[in-house]
Amino acid sequence: MAEQKLRVTLITGRTIDQGVGKELGKGSDKYFDSVAVCFLDPSDIKKLGLKSGMNVQVTSKYGSVVVKAKKYTHGAIPGMIFMPCGLWANIICSADTDSIGMPTFRGFTVEVEPAPNKPVLTLDELLKQEFGK
């Protein structure tokens, strides 16, 4: 029986595809495909009953975002999810800096759940939804 939700630790960071995408243009398909994603361990994908390319909703205390789920292929990361740096990941990050200017971009707990019927918003749609511009 697949679980409804999973509590995991979020790690954000760079990927080579995100690097290529951002240089091609923030509005490019390559950027969208490489950044609006979330990498999970195969065991967690199984727990959530996800299928390849299915959308997931990642929620933290600070926000919620729908992204595409992908399998992390370099090694085992059970209990962790990895999201490339970008607007989609930052929607759920805290602006708390511990009084030194650096927000908390990684290492905090989030909930991840399947969202097969919710769409992944494009950059423009997400900017409009969050900031009204």
Add this chain to the structure above:
Amino acid sequence: MTKIIKSVVCPICGCLCDDLEVTVENNEIIKMKNGCAVCEAKMVHGYKSEERILEPHIRKDGKLVPVSMDEAINKAAQILTDSKYPLLFGWTSSASETQHVGVELAEELGSALDNCCSVCHGPSVMATQEIGIPTATLGQIRHRADLIVYWACNPWSSHPRHVERYTAFTDGRFEKSEFKDYVQKLKAKASQKKVAATIRRTQVRYQPSRPQSATVEAPPQTLAKAGRKMIVFDVMKTMTAEVADYFVKVEPNRDYEIFGAMRCLVNDQELDVDSVGGIPVDYLKEIADVMVNAEFGAIFFGLGLTQSIGRFRNVELAIALTRDLNRKTKFVVSPMRGHFNVTGANTVFAWQTGYPFALDFSQGYPQYNPGEFTAIDLLRREDNDATLVISADPGAHFPKSALQNMMKYPLITINPDWNAISRLGDVVFPTQWCGIEQAGTAYRMDSVAISLKKVVEAPKGVPTDEEILRRILEKVRTIKAQKTTKENKEPQKEEAPKKRRLKPQEENVKAEGD
């Protein structure tokens, strides 16, 4: 006409690779040699893509409409002078000459001034201010280092040519490249996999459950080999970890403890625990031995230290570990700086004002206080009432709540393309690509100044960011001078409100008298 330009500097990451060979035809880059995937994406495709901004825009009735450069300059200067406390942020993908003008503008406005360093290696700068940093140029490391440690970073993705140009896979004068070894290792692994698959297919019917691979593997025997060795500490296995001799999986937010344990072991002290941060102490002992026995070791650390719990204290201990190692051998430590001129932003701000980032000019002189004048903190508290963003994209890299506060007030952006922050701007300037259409100075991650080249001409009417800033500065000075003249000319009007304020009191007295 086709021409080949050699020794072009790549304007993307802190590596500033200066060996690119660019082929230009009809003022357009058509191909290049030696660049990484990210470099090629920008220099062959990205810089001339549809995302390019070619004329200034102002937001009118919620929509961005093209305007003349003069109108945009006037509007930007008006916003900045009307604002009580603007924030000038970005600077890290601009040449140092532009950053210099930025400091002048901040001083003129009495504004806050911060660069992207505050959301990447700001904590590293703070740690360096606390205890100093034993470091070396990348050239030294390339020629001499026999032990490379990447801690909480993934150069394969963020600095794709770092390993190839400066560390394990480069032929230095005294240390040779380990690339052939790596290829051999890959072949061996592939054949091991083939053998295992064959055995599985033909003989084994029952497969015992293997231990969870999340645990740390024991240090391999190859760590004792002569020549270059590479160790990666990270919370998850990355491409960099795959090419390393040894990957050490760290529990998230436990770097501080591991550095502390490593310091104890390097200083010949015993630990009375079995594991630290998910790593068995026996393994840490072996790593400490490898470090002490290295002839020249280099630790490179990334945002995994500065963005997780502990922040600058993590970096402080990384530096302290390097300092301890220097009592026994030669060791250096260096942050993996991100944008190509973020080191330059720190350097220029420091020689102009005394401080590298998180600056405030509201008192007429520079003040420095991370946590107070850093962009995220200013935005979180809604301290600033206008923002100018130059050569950066906080739209894609700031947390939501900080950005939401930024959107409440006017936003001016100076960027070459329609990145997330340009899309959100109220006054949007186009600018030339620094390092492609504009020459200038940039500082590599080891603080070596390198001259960027101009390879092609910019589209007509697109100025440099330095020119835009100088024009805004000039206009700001004109508006301020006009305001001062107006105030001096009409001193009478200053007293008028006082009289008006007296009136109600008089009326009250009158009323009481009645």
